[in-house]
Amino acid sequence: MNHQSHDIITESSSSWEDLDPDEFLNHNKTDDGIDKNDKNDDDDEDDVNENDDENDENEEEDNESLTSWTQEFMEHWKQHAFAVLVAIVATVAAHSYKKSPSPAVPVPYSSSSSSSAPTLHLYDDAHEHLHEYTRTANITFCDPFDSSKDSSSSSSSSSSSLKVMEFHISNEFLPALHAHYAADVWQDVNYSRVLTFLEQLPSHLQIKSSSTRGLTHYYIDPSIETLYPYYNPTAEAKMSANGLETKPLRAAHLTFTGFGVKFFNLSPKPVLLYWDGREERKVVGEIAPFESLGTATTPGQSFSMTPVYDADQVVGRWVVTADDVTLYFEPMNDDQIQQLTQQERLLYQMQKLNQEFAKHYLIHSRRAWLSQFPRAFPLHPMWETSYIHQKHVYRDEGRDYHIRVESVLPKVLTIPDFLSDHECEALIQLALHEGLRASTVVAGSQRTMMRDVSTRSSDNTWLERGNNATSLTDAIYRRAARLLRLDERLFQKPVDDEVPAHRHSIAESLQVVRYRAGEEYTAHHDFVYPSQQLWYQPTRFATLLLYLNDDFEGGHTVFPRAVTRDLHDGVRIRPKKGTAVLFYSMLPDGNMDDRSQHASEPVQLGEKFIANLWVWEPLIN
Template sequence: MKSESTSDEIRGEQSTDSNMQQVERDVDDNVTAEVREQCEEEDAPSSSEDEEEEGEDDQDDDVQVSVGSGMVLKSFAVAVFATMVSFVQLNGGISNFIDAWSTGTLSTNNKTRKSYSSANELFALTPDAGTRMVLPRKRTSNMDFCLVAELDGTDGNCIPQPESSSNLEYMNFNIKAPLMDFVTSSYDLEYFPYEDDDASAQKTRRYKKGRALVYKDPPVGSYYVHRKDESTNYDEAVEPSFTGFAGKFINLSPKPVLFFWDGNEPILMDRILPYEAVGTSTFPGHQFFFTPEYDRQTAVARFFITADTKVMVYDPKPDLETLSAEHREKYLAQLANLDYAREYLVITKRQWLAMFPRPPPKHFMWNADYFFQEHSVETRETHFLKMPSQAELARIQSFEGEYGRANPSEPRPLSIHRERGTRKMTLRTISCSPRVFEIDHFLSDVEVEHILSRATSLKRSTTVGDNDFSDEFDAVDDTRTSKNTWLNRHDSPIIDAIYRRAADLMRIDEVSLRFSRHGDEFYSAAESLQLVHYNVGQEYTPHHDFTYPSMESGYQAARFATLLLYLNDDMAGGETVFPKAVNAQTHSGLQVKPEKGKAVLFYNMLPDGNFDDLSQHAGYPVKEGQKWLANLWVWDPFMDAE
C-alpha cells in the first residue's frame, strides 16, 4: 500500500514532504541518482510470522527518503563514505559497490577490504605481543548482528552465537529502510542482501529485516536446582517490595535543555545536549521536566513516571530542512534506536537502555545458571603474607621487565613475601538475575592493611561524573554520604597484584586494565581503584553503576562489571543490597554482609550489550563502627580517551 511520503514516516508521526526532499538534496553530489533510485518504497517484509501482526500498523507507513549512503556520523564514518565515493568513481557505479560490499571484497585504489570471519578478528580488544592494548576498529565490528536474506538460522554470514550465555538467541526485527540504510552506512555494518532478489530489488524495500542477538531471562524455576522447601513455589518469582528502576531521558531537540526533578522544589539534575541522553534512578510517581537554557521557568516537556515509562523522549519534531547535517544524522540515529527498542521490548519484555547498534560485551561473562553454582579460577597472583619494605613498595615506574606481562617460568615480583605456587579462587553465585558472585578471601590481611594505609585526602563522594555543567548545581547530595579517594594501579606492587588477580578472576587480559598510549591518547578497560569510607549513618541509596554514553562515543563505552572489595567487618549495618534480585522466596532482594577480604563481582551489562536495570544496588546505612571498601570498575570495551 502506498501513500504520500513524509519525514514523520521515519519518526512514525507527522511532518512534510519538503523535509524529506531536503534530505535527498543534501546527499553528497558525488553519489549518483542511482542511490536514490535504489531507496524507493515497497511493501515492508515481515521479520517473522509471529511479529507480522505486531508491526502491521507501522508498516502501512510509506518512506521515500534517500539517506544513509550520503550521511555519515562525524565521529565514525567519514572514511566509510569516502571509500564508497572512491569505489563508485573507480569501478563504475553503485551496483558494483553494493556487490563488493556484500561479499567483503570492496577495493579502492588497489586496496582490498578484508572479509572477516569472526568477532575476534573484527573487534580485537586484546593486547599485542608487547604490553599495550590493541584498539578495536569500530564499535559495531564485533556485533552479533546482520541483515540477512533467510531468517531461518542457516545463513552463514552471521557471527556464531557466543558460548558465554545459554540464553542468547536471535531476534528478527524490522527497521524502516531509510533508517537502516543510514545505520549500515554510518556504523560500517555489512548488508547481506535477500537471496531471492536481484540487485535492484535489494534496495527497494520499505523495511529491512535484521537479526540481532538478544538475552532472554530464563524461568526463575531454573535458578533452584536444589529445592528444599516443599511449601515454596520455586517456579514463580515474587514481586520485589522495591519499585525503583533506571530512568533514561532523551533530548531530540536541536537545542540543549535543562533537566529538573519536580520535587517539593525543582532540583536541577543535569544539562542534556541535543540528541543525547542522561539517566537517574527513579520511582513511579516521580515527576521531571525539561526547560530551555535561557528560561528555567518554562517547561517544554513534562514526564510523570509510571512503572511502564522507563525511557522518556522529548521530540519537538524538528523540521529536517532546518537541521545541520550533524544534527540530522544524530536525530536519525536516535530514531533508528527507538525503532529497535520497540521490537526489543516486545521480544524480551525488557526496556532497551543502550544505543542501537551496540555489540554484545567484548569481555568474558561468567554464567549464573542457578543459585550457588561455583566457578574456579587459578591465579599466579598469590596473596601477600608479609608486608614488604617501603622501598619495595615504591611506585612502579614502568610496566616492562618484571612488571610487564607475566612470564609463567619466572616468579612473581616480591615473591619472598607471598604465597608459593598458585591460588585457587572460587566464584559462588548468589544471584542469577542480576549476575552476582561472591569470592571469599580475595584479599589477604596484609593487602587490606596496605590499601587502608593509602586512605589519605578523603573527599566527599559525589553521584555525577565530570561534565561541563557540574559547577551549576550541587553534585554532592544525600544520595551518597561517604568519603573516598583513588588508588592508581602503579601506586605500588601490591595494588598492581590486586589488578592482575582481578583480571584473572574476570578472565580479562591484565594488559587491558592498564592505561595504554595510542598516539596522544590513553586507553584502559579499568578505572583507578576507589577507596570508600562510611561513618555511622552514612549510606549510598539505590543506584546503577552504568551511565549512558554520548552518541559521539565511538565504541559506546560503559561500565561493564563492578568488583567490590570489603576491607573490614567490625561494624553493624552497611550491607550491600540488590533490591531487585529475582527469586522465588523473598520480596527484599539480595543482601550481602561485608566480610574482611571478601570480593563481590556483578555485571552492569547483559550478554546482549544492553544495560542491566536489575543491577541496581545500594549500601545500607552503617549503624555502628565504620565501613571501608574499594571499588574496581571495568569498562566494555574500554574507557573512552576523554
C-alpha cells in the first residue's frame, strides 16, 4: 500500500483513538513519557526516582548513538504522524467493515435449477449485523490504488457501479473528523460521549497544508445504452431506411420536474421552515440547531425561515431550483462563531465538513449529496438492476418467485403473486377490524406527524408482527425478509406487550392503507434525513408495497423521474392483486436516491387497499 502524505505536521500526538473516556480524563503518562501503569505498586518513591534517572541516562546514551539516517527517519515520522494515524484507523475500520460476515440467505438461481434456497441463519442477537459497523468505513486517507491510475477508475474490490473519488477537507474542520472517528471507537450512538469529552480530542496539531485528502466511492448512473442492452442500432437503421418509424436511443424528456431539497440550520437557535404559497403559507417543520430538514418540491417554489417564537420575522428566504438543492441558513460571522460553546462549534464544524464533502461528491457524481457525511455503505444487499426488464428467480416456500426490473434509475422491481388472494382479503379484514385512521406525513427534524390532505388523503392502520401477531402477519414478515435476503429475526422479533416490537427490528409495522375515490398521495420520498448526531445514520432503505385488491379504477403507482427511452411520465405500475413492488430509497454509495420519488395517483372509482412494509438501514431510529 502506497501512502501519500498531503499534510506536514510540526508536532506529533499520542494515539487518542485507543483511549476510552476515563483514560482521557486520567492521563497516565508522565512528562518524560513513562507509563505509570507499568510501574510496580510495591516500589517506593525513591526506587521510582532512581529508575527514572537510570532510564534518562540510558535514553541520552541511546540518543547520542543514533546515526544520521535514523534521526532523519524519526523526523520524517513526526512530520507524517497524523496522516499515518488517520490512514491506519480509517483503513482498518474499512477492512473490518467489508470483511464482516453476512447471514446465510436465499440467493438468485436459474429457473432450471432444482436446488432449494438455503435456510436463514437465526442470530442469538437481533443486531448481529451491526457488530462490525463503523460510520467512517467507506473513507480512507491512505491510497490503496496505483497512483498512476485516474481517481475515477473502478476498484476491483468494489461493485462495477462504484468508482473511486477524491475529496479534500479543510484542516479547520479536522476536529469534526476526529469526532467521527472517536464515535466509531466508542460506538457512541448519539455523540454524547464525544461532546462530553470534547476537550480531550487532539487540538494541538499544527498542519501547514491547507487541506487533507481522502478517498471514497460514488455510484455511477448507468448509461441509456446499458438500460437497453438488446437495442440493435443496425436493425433500427434498416427499419428507418424502409420508411418505418424508429426512435433514437436516448433518455425521454420527463414532464415531471420535482426533486428533493434539503435545508440546513447553521445557527445555535431552532428555526421554523415554511413553504410560501401564493395564497397560503404552510409550516414544513422545525429545524433544530445545526440540523437539517428535507422535503419534496418543484422549481420556483418559495421557502422561508423564522424564529420559533415569531412567525412574522423572516430570517431567510429561498426560491429553489434543481441546480441547488442543499440550502444553508448561516447567519453567524467569524466573531459569533468563536463565541459558540465548544459543543456548538463542533456541531457547526460537522455540518461544514458535510458541506465540503458534498461539493466534491457533486462534481464527481453530478448529483446532490442528500445524506450526511460520513455515511457507511448500506449493509443490506440489493437485487441486481442492470437493465430494464431484467429477470430474477428465487425459490421460497416450495415455489418459484419471479422478479422483474421495471426501472434501473430508480431501482424498482415487481414480484407477481407475492400474496395469495386469500392472504390479501384476510389482511384487509384484519386492518378493518383494527380500525383505520387518517393518514399523516412527517414534518420537521423532530419527526412530528401531521395531517395534510393536499399531500396525502387516505386512511391507514398498523399491524405488528410481535404484538397480537397472527400467522398471516408473521408469514408476510418472513416472506419479505427472504425476498430482501435478510435475517427474518431482524423483521420485528416478537416480544412481550411492554416492549414495542419495532425496537428490535429493521422493519416497521405493516401499514395497511385505504384510498377512496379522489384520494391520492402526491410525489414524495420514503427516506428520512437523520440527525448528524446519530452514529448509525438510520433511514429507510427499501419499501415493499403490496397490492391487496384491484377492483377499482385509477390509483396507479408512478415513479415520475424514472429514466427510460420513451416514457415521458416515468414508470407507471398498474395495481394487481397479490403483486409486490420493491424499490430502494438508497444508492449503493450510501446517498439517498432522489429519483425514488413516487406517487399514488387518485382513485377514480371504488376503494384501493395496499400494504407498506418499510425496511431501515442499518436499523430503525
